Structures are given as C-alpha cells and as structure tokens.
Amino acid sequence: MASLTLPPAPPNPRQDAIDLHKAFKGFGCDSTTVSNILSHRDSMQRGYIQQEYKTMYSEELSHRISSELSGNHKKALSLWILDPAGRDATVLKEALSAESLDLKAATDIICSRTPSQLQIMKQTYYAKFGTYLEHDISQQASGDHQKILLAYVGIPRYEGPEVDPTIVTHDAKDLYKAGEKKLGTDEKTFIRIFTERSWAHMAAVASAYRHMYDRSLQKVVKNETSGNFEVALLTILRCAENPAKYFAKVLRKSMKGLGTDDKTLVRVVVTRTEIDMQYIKAEYYKKYKKPLADAIHSETSGGYRTFLLSLVGSH
Known part of the structure; x- marks a missing residue:
C-alpha cells in the first residue's frame, strides 16, 4: 500500500510544468514549490510533467533539478522523477560502478524485487546504459555472491501464492543437508533453491524448516554463509516472508x-x-x-x- 498523497482533482501536467519553471526562475530556486508539486504526483503524472516541461522549455526537467538543487534533496528528487524501473537501473548502475561500488545496495535492489520488476529493469538498464546488467554484475561481484545475483536476475520465478507442499518439504531437507548436517556448506544448493523458488514457496520452506528442525532458516544462513552472499540470501528470505x-x-x-x-x-x-x-x-x-x-x-x-x-x- 502506497503512502503517496495526491490532490483530489487530477492536476494539469502543463500547469505543473509552468509552475515548476517559475519556481526555478530568478535568483535562487523555490525548492519548496518544486517539492510540493512533485511529491504529490504519481509515476504517470510525473512522466507527463516531464514531457510537457521538455516541450515547453526545450530542456529536461531532470537537468534543471540537477542544476538548481543540491545535496541529498537533489539526489532524492532526481530519483523520484524517474519511473520505477529507471530508478532501480540508475541506482544499480551507480552501485556497480568501480568509483562508487556498493555491492550491498546492488544486492538489496536485486534480491528485493519481483521477477517481473527485474525483467523490466534489465531492459531499462540496457536501454539507458548500453551495457547488460549481467555484465556489470560479473565485473564487480565475485564468488558465490556473483553466482546468486546472476541467477536471481536470470531465472524467471513464479509470482503467485500457490506452493507445492511436497517440494517445500524436499527443499527444506536439501537445505538441511547442504548446511547444518554437513561439515562446511554446499552453497550450490542454497543458490539453486533461493533463486529458483517463488517468494511464497521460500516463506513456506522457512516455516517447514523451523517445524522440521526447530531452527530458523535465517539463523542457518547466518551461521553457514558470510559477506555479501549472506546478505543476498537473507534479503531473498526476508522479502519472501515480509518485505x-x-x-x-x-x-x-x-x-x-x-x-x-x-x-x-x-x-x-x-x-x-x-x-x-x-x-x-x-x-x-x-x-x-x-x-x-x-x-x-x-x-x-x-x-x-x-x-x-x-x-x-x-x-
């Protein structure tokens, strides 16, 4: 459920563009007006405003925001005016760039998104930056962390609520054998189950695991894995249970x-x-x-x- 509040009557994007332009004009920017308008428009409305702004003033609204605002306010507004896939792609590109590498942020974005969100975002990433997301992941991540991210963005997962109890039990057993039961950890099994199964299924696996072995699967992940690989597994698990x-x-x-x-x-x-x-x-x-x-x-x-x-x- 969204927290965005919109005006009772649908605003006119052309008027919004005019008001924004006025707020930018003159000495100093009226950032309050800019925020007030944009923070109460949904994704589609923000898209229309940007089209109108470009048509009327022959410049991108995003460029104007960049030149008029500064610091965190600028960063927040610049991200906000993008559509969801463009926003994720932009954050990911920055997180996967050598000079601003932030693998935790990249992991958070990738492992907390649904398969359909990831699909659109991958297309947007390529369209925006001319490089495949998978390529950038391969360049910057390594080991099991790289493997799980590549599998997670590459495998289409079911998004519905139905689960097969037989497979759930089977997966819980496999994870037990791959982790707690053996010396060392069979990471391959963790990667396979965590990247191939739906969120509903993973939530059921976590519940079955607790029931069968009296242990929290999250605790098992923490004990058996480390670093960004652990972060990826925990993000998938936590988003499956309660995003x-x-x-x-x-x-x-x-x-x-x-x-x-x-x-x-x-x-x-x-x-x-x-x-x-x-x-x-x-x-x-x-x-x-x-x-x-x-x-x-x-x-x-x-x-x-x-x-x-x-x-x-x-x-």
Missing part, C-alpha cells in the same frame, strides 16, 4: 548510530513510496515503537526533510 518488515529494518539501520546513511534512506523511501510504504511504516512502528516520520524528521533537515516526509506521510 515491509525487511525494509523497515533497512531504514532503521540507515538512521541508527552516528550519522545517517542518506543513500540508503533516499533509496528505500523513494522506491517504496508507491508500493508498500504504509506497511513499512506499520512494521517500523511495531518493531521500534516510534513513527518512521519522526525518525526521518530527527535525522534530516531543510528541503530534503520536507520532501522525504511528503512522500512518507505522517500517519
């Missing part, structure tokens, strides 16, 4: 301790606002006894804070 809870945890981590991991904060808020932010907020409150909006408020400031809070909403 909102997973993202609540990611947000909490980004704001915990000294300093804020703004990159992660922006990425999660911007990419989940139109999907499941209401559920994430509920999970956040349930687990940390503090509204997500309050946490964001205390970790951010200025136009950046206002923009993120507009997306997240207060309730």
Whole structure:
C-alpha cells in the first residue's frame, strides 16, 4: 500500500510544468514549490510533467533539478522523477560502478524485487546504459555472491501464492543437508533453491524448516554463509516472508548510530513510496515503537526533510 498523497482533482501536467519553471526562475530556486508539486504526483503524472516541461522549455526537467538543487534533496528528487524501473537501473548502475561500488545496495535492489520488476529493469538498464546488467554484475561481484545475483536476475520465478507442499518439504531437507548436517556448506544448493523458488514457496520452506528442525532458516544462513552472499540470501528470505518488515529494518539501520546513511534512506523511501510504504511504516512502528516520520524528521533537515516526509506521510 502506497503512502503517496495526491490532490483530489487530477492536476494539469502543463500547469505543473509552468509552475515548476517559475519556481526555478530568478535568483535562487523555490525548492519548496518544486517539492510540493512533485511529491504529490504519481509515476504517470510525473512522466507527463516531464514531457510537457521538455516541450515547453526545450530542456529536461531532470537537468534543471540537477542544476538548481543540491545535496541529498537533489539526489532524492532526481530519483523520484524517474519511473520505477529507471530508478532501480540508475541506482544499480551507480552501485556497480568501480568509483562508487556498493555491492550491498546492488544486492538489496536485486534480491528485493519481483521477477517481473527485474525483467523490466534489465531492459531499462540496457536501454539507458548500453551495457547488460549481467555484465556489470560479473565485473564487480565475485564468488558465490556473483553466482546468486546472476541467477536471481536470470531465472524467471513464479509470482503467485500457490506452493507445492511436497517440494517445500524436499527443499527444506536439501537445505538441511547442504548446511547444518554437513561439515562446511554446499552453497550450490542454497543458490539453486533461493533463486529458483517463488517468494511464497521460500516463506513456506522457512516455516517447514523451523517445524522440521526447530531452527530458523535465517539463523542457518547466518551461521553457514558470510559477506555479501549472506546478505543476498537473507534479503531473498526476508522479502519472501515480509518485505515491509525487511525494509523497515533497512531504514532503521540507515538512521541508527552516528550519522545517517542518506543513500540508503533516499533509496528505500523513494522506491517504496508507491508500493508498500504504509506497511513499512506499520512494521517500523511495531518493531521500534516510534513513527518512521519522526525518525526521518530527527535525522534530516531543510528541503530534503520536507520532501522525504511528503512522500512518507505522517500517519
């Protein structure tokens, strides 16, 4: 469930483009107006605004935002105006570039997306950057981490809720044999099951595993694997069981301790606002006894804070 709030009457994209242009004009940018307009438009409306803006002013809205705003506010708005697949592709390209390598962010994006989202995103990635996502993964990731990412973006998985209990039991047994039962770990089996099975199936496997061996599959993954390979397995498992809870945890981590991991904060808020932010907020409150909006408020400031809070909403 999205947290985005839209005006009661559908706004006119042409008028929005005019208002944005006015906000950019003159000395200093009226960033409040820019944020107010764009943070209350859905993906399709933002697309129309960008078309109108380009038609009327012969420049890309994204370029104007880049030149008028700065810092985290600019980063957040620049990502927000992209369509979901373009946004994921952009974040991934940056995360898989040698100069800004962030394999954790790449893993988070890849392993928390549905097969259909990954499919569109791969096409967008190639169209945008002229290189295949798989190529960039091969260049930057290594070992079992590379194997699981390549398998995850390459294998079409079922997205429905049905599961086959026989296969579920079989997979739980195979994971037990591949991990806890043996000395060392058979990573191949973990990769095969985690990348070939649907989320509903993986959630059922986790439940069966606990029932059969009185152990949490997450704990097993933590004990048997490490590094980014472990991160990938845990992301798949947590998103299979409860994506909102997973993202609540990611947000909490980004704001915990000294300093804020703004990159992660922006990425999660911007990419989940139109999907499941209401559920994430509920999970956040349930687990940390503090509204997500309050946490964001205390970790951010200025136009950046206002923009993120507009997306997240207060309730």
